[in-house]
Amino acid sequence: MLRNSALLLTILILDIIQASFINLAGENVAYLNILIIFLVFLVFYLETVPMLWFAFLTGAITELFSFYPFGIVTAIVVTSAIFLSFLFKNFLTNRSLYTFLLLTAAGTIIYNLLIFISSYILYWFEDAGISIVSGNKFWIGLLWQLIINVIVALVLFLIARIITRRFSIIKTK
Amino acid sequence: MRQKIFNFRINAYLSIAVALVLLIFLHWVGVLKPIEDILIYAIKPVEKLTYRLGLDIFVNQNTLTKEQLDTENAELNDKLSDALIENARLRSLVTKSETLQKELDFLNQKSYNAISTQIIGKPSDTTAQIYLLDKGEKDGVKVGLPVIYLDGILVGKIVGVENSVAQLLLINDSQSAVGAQIQNEASSPGIIVGKLGLALEMQFIPQTETVAKGQIVVTSGLEENIPPGLVIGQIDEVSNKTEELFQTATIESPVPLERLDVLSIIIP
The missing domain is CATH 2.40.10.350 (Rod shape-determining protein MreC, domain 2)
Known part of the structure; x- marks a missing residue:
């Protein structure tokens, strides 16, 4: 119960920090997406079923800060979590730093691609509020987000490793 | 013995899918609105504080060097001169546009x-x-x-x-x-x-x-x-x-x- 409440509070705080602090930062800091890194922590730390439910809650709370029609962001977050879980369980063999960084990179790519695809679909359904990102801007933004996310994930992973021993190398198969 | 139709994992995915559809449905019929309003009401003061903090931190980081300030000062002086000239010209236009302005006010x-x-x-x-x-x-x-x-x-x-x-x-x-x-x-x-x-x-x-x-x-x-x-x-x-x-x-x-x-x- 305590763990669930703590995770819920963490989701709320991270969403506030993302929307009201990080997204408004200048230059390249604004590319950081801390929610993707949080998803990777969920995949690392939790079993599949609770991980999916917390990913669902992450998406649901992020809807409050989202410009997209309700439900889109939740679907994207859950899909990203499923993809990361599949990648983690079937292709990566341990809970090492490299696995964590690889999952962060993969999560960043899949999340942004889903946003990109959703914006096109909504645009073609004539949702006048949705803008399509032009090709170069999207790829440059994705590259920057990859770099920033991986760097921050590295720092957070090392901090988590110092705080807890859960992130020591443990074979998953 | 009853056989399970789906395994545990597929059941979990189905549950998430059903929850998502339910979430969207409840939002659009307005059932979730009180919860959303309460959450937003509780979050807004924190968001304001966080935004102000971000503004202080990131605006302070973007301070200009002395050379940049001097250049900007010179540019602003030029713009001020242009604005004064423009102001004088606009004053002369006020008389001509008074009639138009009255029509606009009427509209x-x-x-x-x-x-x-x-x-x-x-x-x-x-x-x-x-x-x-x-x-x-x-x-x-x-x-x-x-x-x-x-x-x-x-x-x-x-x-x-x-x-x-x-x-x-x-x-x-x-x-x-x-x-x-x-x-x-x-x-x-x-x-x-x-x-x-x-x-x-x-x-x-x-x-x-x-x-x-x-x-x-x-x-x-x-x-x-x-x-x-x-x-x-x-x-x-x-x-x-x-x-x-x-x-x-x-x-x-x-x-x-x-x-x-x-x-x-x-x-x-």
Whole structure:
């Protein structure tokens, strides 16, 4: 119960920090997406079923800060979590730093691609509020987000490793 | 012995899918609205504090060097001189436009109020220049209302409204389009469009109109809910190619659109 409440509070705080602090930062800091890194922590730390439910809650709370029609962001977050879980369980063999960084990179790519695809679909359904990102801007933004996310994930992973021993190398198969 | 139709994992995925559909359904029928309102109400003060903190930190990091300040000071002095000359010229135009102004006043019978609002966040799932404001439907905010900064400088329009928050689309976003006119002798019309969140451009200016750098651009008042005379910016550069049907002009906004804080929404 305590763990669930703590995770819920963490989701709320991270969403506030993302929307009201990080997204408004200048230059390249604004590319950081801390929610993707949080998803990777969920995949690392939790079993599949609770991980999916917390990913669902992450998406649901992020809807409050989202410009997209309700439900889109939740679907994207859950899909990203499923993809990361599949990648983690079937292709990566341990809970090492490299696995964590690889999952962060993969999560960043899949999340942004889903946003990109959703914006096109909504645009073609004539949702006048949705803008399509032009090709170069999207790829440059994705590259920057990859770099920033991986760097921050590295720092957070090392901090988590110092705080807890859960992130020591443990074979998953 | 009863056999399970699906295994445990597929059941979990199905449960998530059903929960998602239920979430969307409950949102659209309004059942989740009280919970959303409570959450937003609880979060807004924290968002405001966080935004202010971010503004202090990131604005302080963007301080200019002495050389840059000197250059900027010189440029501002030049602009001040140009503005004084323009002011003198506009004064002479006031007499000519008095009759037109009276007609416009007659057409604009409804007076408008303004409510102050503050930026509290920015969605991370879009690259559009959209910001979240702390006023919503219950404060009288509607889609399409103009948002101004300082003394009537148009910075954007409302594009989405919830009960206690609204979404502001900045004027320099590619999706933004505002009817405008230049404060020259002909009151040249045009459309102000945003350029990828970086700049403003006035398009569809007739070729026959004389347009010059430094002229002030204001809203034309032809759009619903947007009153005329709101300052948008000054012309920085004019592109006048004879092979094209219209002229275009680059507009410079007098305010830093990426560092806005307290704004006003005009309620008609």
